[in-house]
Amino acid sequence: MKKLAMLLACAAAFALPLAASAQDAAGTTKKDSYRFVVVPKVVHPWFDKVNEGAQAAAAAIKAQTGSSVEVIYSAPQSADVVQQNQIIDSALATQPDGLALDLLDPSGNRASLEEAQNQNIPLVIFDSIPPEGMAIPYIGSDFCEQAKIAARRLVEVLGGEGEVAIMQGVPTAPNHSIRAECHRQVFAEHKGIKVVAEGIDNDSIETAQQQAAAIMQANPNLKGWVASDAAGPIGIGQAIVEAGKQGKVTLVGLDNLPEMLDMIRDGVADSSSASQPELQGYWSVMLLWAQATGAKVPGYLDTGNAFLTKENVGG
Amino acid sequence: MQTSSTQTSAVAHLARSPLAGVFVALAVIFTLSALISPYFLTPYNLSVIARGLAFVGLITIAQSMLMVLGELDLSLGVIGGLCGVISGILMVRLGVEPYSAMLLAILLGACLGLLNGLLVTVLRLHSLVLTIGTAGIFGGANLVLTRGVAITGIPRDVHYLGRGDLLGIPVPFLIMLVALAFATFVMLKTPFGRYMYAIGNNQAGARMLGIKVDKIRLLVFGVAGAIAGLAGVLMVARLGTAQPSIGETWVLAPIAASVIGGVATTGGIGSPIGAIFGAGIIAIIENIIVLFGVSPYWQGIVSGAIVVLAISFDAISRRYLRRDA
Numbered sequence: 001m002k003k004l005a006m007l008l009a010c011a012a013a014f015a016l017p018l019a020a021s022a023q024d025a026a027g028t029t030k031k032d033s034y035r036f037v038v039v040p041k042v043v044h045p046w047f048d049k050v051n052e053g054a055q056a057a058a059a060a061i062k063a064q065t066g067s068s069v070e071v072i073y074s075a076p077q078s079a080d081v082v083q084q085n086q087i088i089d090s091a092l093a094t095q096p097d098g099l100a101l102d103l104l105d106p107s108g109n110r111a112s113l114e115e116a117q118n119q120n121i122p123l124v125i126f127d128s129i130p131p132e133g134m135a136i137p138y139i140g141s142d143f144c145e146q147a148k149i150a151a152r153r154l155v156e157v158l159g160g161e162g163e164v165a166i167m168q169g170v171p172t173a174p175n176h177s178i179r180a181e182c183h184r185q186v187f188a189e190h191k192g193i194k195v196v197a198e199g200i201d202n203d204s205i206e207t208a209q210q211q212a213a214a215i216m217q218a219n220p221n222l223k224g225w226v227a228s229d230a231a232g233p234i235g236i237g238q239a240i241v242e243a244g245k246q247g248k249v250t251l252v253g254l255d256n257l258p259e260m261l262d263m264i265r266d267g268v269a270d271s272s273s274a275s276q277p278e279l280q281g282y283w284s285v286m287l288l289w290a291q292a293t294g295a296k297v298p299g300y301l302d303t304g305n306a307f308l309t310k311e312n313v314g315g
Numbered sequence: 316m317q318t319s320s321t322q323t324s325a326v327a328h329l330a331r332s333p334l335a336g337v338f339v340a341l342a343v344i345f346t347l348s349a350l351i352s353p354y355f356l357t358p359y360n361l362s363v364i365a366r367g368l369a370f371v372g373l374i375t376i377a378q379s380m381l382m383v384l385g386e387l388d389l390s391l392g393v394i395g396g397l398c399g400v401i402s403g404i405l406m407v408r409l410g411v412e413p414y415s416a417m418l419l420a421i422l423l424g425a426c427l428g429l430l431n432g433l434l435v436t437v438l439r440l441h442s443l444v445l446t447i448g449t450a451g452i453f454g455g456a457n458l459v460l461t462r463g464v465a466i467t468g469i470p471r472d473v474h475y476l477g478r479g480d481l482l483g484i485p486v487p488f489l490i491m492l493v494a495l496a497f498a499t500f501v502m503l504k505t506p507f508g509r510y511m512y513a514i515g516n517n518q519a520g521a522r523m524l525g526i527k528v529d530k531i532r533l534l535v536f537g538v539a540g541a542i543a544g545l546a547g548v549l550m551v552a553r554l555g556t557a558q559p560s561i562g563e564t565w566v567l568a569p570i571a572a573s574v575i576g577g578v579a580t581t582g583g584i585g586s587p588i589g590a591i592f593g594a595g596i597i598a599i600i601e602n603i604i605v606l607f608g609v610s611p612y613w614q615g616i617v618s619g620a621i622v623v624l625a626i627s628f629d630a631i632s633r634r635y636l637r638r639d640a
Contacts, residue, residue: 043611075611080560082550086367090605093360107467107556111478171463172558200463 027295033068034061036098036288037091038281041127041173042079042203045257046230046277047102050126053281054100061289071285072096079170079203081108088112098122098288100281105172106131122291126280129174137291139283139301140175141275146305147179147228150252150273151186153307154224157250157270161192162223165215167199167208167236169229176203179228179254196222201232205259208235209242216243223249230255233272237263256306261313272308279303333577333585337592340575340625344599352606360602362485366553368598369487372591373546374562375569375576376491376498377539379590382573383502384535385515385582386442388431390450392565394540395547396558397457398424402548403466403557406473413473417552421544427453428540432533450566457559466557477553487549491591494542498587511535515582572597575626596625 038054040047051073058069074091076083081104089112091099099121103109110131116123117134125138154164166183169176180198187193196219199211208231216222216239225240227233233253237260240249246268253260253272263269280303287297348355374391381388398420405416431449435442479486502508513521514528522528546565551557569590570580576593578585600618609617 037608072608073611074605074608077611077614078564080564081554081558082370082561083564085554086363086601087605089363089367090360090602093357093363093602094354094606105465105556105558108465108554108558110555111474111553168463172465172560177464 025294027290027293029292029294030065031067031097031292033070034097034289034292035070035072035094036100036285037072037074037094037096038100038284039084039087039091040073040075040102041084041104041170043075043077044203044231046255047075049257049277050102050281050284053278053283054285055281056278057282057285057289061285069285069289076104079104079173081105081172085109085112089115092116092119092121095119096121097292098124098285100124100126100284100288101128102126103128103131103174104170106174108172110134122288124284124287124291126284127175127275127277135299137287137297137299137301139280139287139303141303141305143175143178143275144182146254146273146275147182147226148186149305149307150226150254150271151183153271153273154226154250154252155186155190155193157252158193158224160190163194163196163219163221164224164226165197165199165212165219165222166195167201167212167225167227167229167232169201169203169227169232171200173203173229176228183226183228201227201229201235203229203231205231205235205238208232209238210235212236212239213243216240216245216249225249225251227254230257230260233269234259234263237268241268256308261308264308264310264313267310270309274306274308276303276306334589334592336628336630337576337589337596337625340628341592341596341599343628344596344621344625348599348603348606352603354606355603358483360606362480362483364598364602365488366485367601368591368594369485369491370546370550370553371565371568371572371598372488372491372594373494373542373549374565375572375590375594376494376587377542378569379573379576379578379585379587380498380502380511380535381442381539382570382578382580383511383515383582383585384532385518386435386532386536387446387570387580388428388442388536388539389446389566390427390431390453391539391543391569392562393450393453393457394424394427394543394562395550395565396560396562397427397453397547398544399547399551399561400457400461400466400557400559402551403469404460406470407466407468407557413470417473417476417548420548421541424544424547425537425541428543429533429537431540432536435536436529436532461557461559463559465559467555469551469555469557471555473552474555475552477549477551477555487553490545490549494545495587495591502586507531512583515579515584517583568597569594571622575622596622 054071058071061069074087084104123136127140130136168180187195197215201208225236251269253269256274260272290297402416402420405411406413510526550561572593573590576589578590600621604614
């Protein structure tokens with residue numbers, strides 16, 4: 001009997017550390033419910049698609065694990081970093097299990113991100129890049145490559161010659177400024193291409209339309225447009241139609257909002273180089289959940305780009 | 316018997332106070348938020364509200380001073396943004412000592428406010444219309460200077476003014492309280508303040524009484540500009556960058572806050588304290604919308620409805636308190 005007791009005690013002594021290590025192993029922490037907050041740049045249809053992806057990920061986690069997952073989508077009413085920080089700070093007060101953000105300006109958002117890290121709240125950045133020196137996983141497509149696909153297409157359609165214009169989105173937003181810069185790089189490689197104007201639309205279709213109309217007035221020989229955000233090409237397309245320049249001015253758009261797809265179908269736009277917002281939302285939540293379970297996550301996750309033309313956007 | 320009469324006198328005093336309604340509305344919204352959300356009363360969340368309130372609060376103080384005079388300055392937010400950018404340029408590009416740069420930027424704010432005041436008083440222009448124009452000029456200057464790109468590398472020495480806490484209270488909130496105390500003292504306890512109300516009530520009458528109307532209006536425009544500049548440089552300290560977008564959302568909220576707080580747009584009525592109560596209501600609404608996870612598409616309806624309820628509650632409670640007194 002004593003031997004049996006001794007044997008059981010020894011087995012228990014060996015089992016305890018094993019059990020403990022299993023409990024601490026990466027990705028094994030489990031909760032019954034998770035609450036994640038998604039904060040985009042601004043209220044915008046592109047971010048609605050991000051939200052759709054985020055909600056799909058929540059449903060998938062619930063279906064696979066049984067844990068309930070709530071995704072709260074909280075967007076600034078305008079693309080203003082002060083307003084975005086206020087939302088982030090208020091969201092942190094609710095102690096969420098993770099925060100997914102599209103930064104309006106990494107340096108301007110830094111203080112709020114540092115506060116999140118101080119509170120040990122898992123972070124993921126989508127459609128943007130982390131502030132310099134901050135280790136935060138981020139998700140997105142290669143913004144530069146996305147822009148270069150569009151700019152190269154425009155050069156190809158114009159036969160390597162003509163006056164072109166670039167529409168910037170929010171100049172302080174890194175993804176927008178990277179795209180604008182990469183458009184410039186491609187055009188600089190072609191001597192026959194001349195960038196005659198650049199507009200700033202601040203991610204607003206209305207502003208993009210106004211800017212594009214004014215730029216086309218001032219530059220009657222303008223042959224083509226590229227944009228750096230999703231709102232830009234929609235406003236440019238409206239301006240092209242209103243100015244009666246359809247077929248005379250070529251638009252190569254960006255992203256895959258329904259209006260963009262309609263413009264490709266209607267022949268207002270030649271094509272579009274599209275990031276995939278649903279995937280960015282989906283994987284943002286997946287990476288937040290993985291961090292909440294204690295798993296290690298990649299520093300960068302590429303959701304890729306798609307090139308949309310009349311042939312592949314469907315009826 | 317004496318206690319009862321003291322209580323009656325306290326209620327009468329409260330009822331007579333123009334701040335009674337907005338204070339009760341603020342207290343109700345605060346209490347309801349605390350009851351509904353478990354996160355609302357946490358020290359961190361209260362500091363988030365206070366820090367957010369500080370910046371809009373400064374512009375609200377400035378706007379309410381002008382509104383008491385019967386004026387409106389729609390360029391105050393843009394002045395704040397331009398001063399923030401100028402302080403960034405002075406610190407980062409020109410190497411000016413950070414605190415001196417901030418002071419110079421505040422001085423610039425005073426000058427821009429004075430410019431508005433000069434155009435209003437000398438050319439007899441309507442301040443609302445004029446400042447729509449000057450807001451365009453100041454905002455345009457901001458874009459010319461920055462090309463829409465934030466100025467980074469603000470020295471860490473000054474971050475404390477925007478991000479720091481003193482005894483758990485955010486520093487910008489304390490600065491806002493000092494500005495509020497100053498404005499309230501001047502407006503309620505000095506002859507200068509009484510002249511402001513006299514001008515707001517009846518400008519022609521004030522002139523006939525020998526009050527130097529234009530001088531006082533000019534000075535208040537200048538002070539308002541300086542306060543807007545202070546808000547701008549504090550926001551630069553808060554963000555750690557000089558953002559060209561600073562001040563873009565500081566246009567309508569301070570006017571709404573002042574009106575909620577009992578400041579009449581026609582002049583002569585109200586005080587900065589009431590306006591700050593109004594700003595407090597707006598700040599709490601913005602906070603609870605996030606705490607409750609309200610959909611961004613419903614936020615406008617929810618915040619608008621709460622403001623309407625607050626104003627209605629203010630009017631009803633004032634009527635009720637008067638009757639009770």
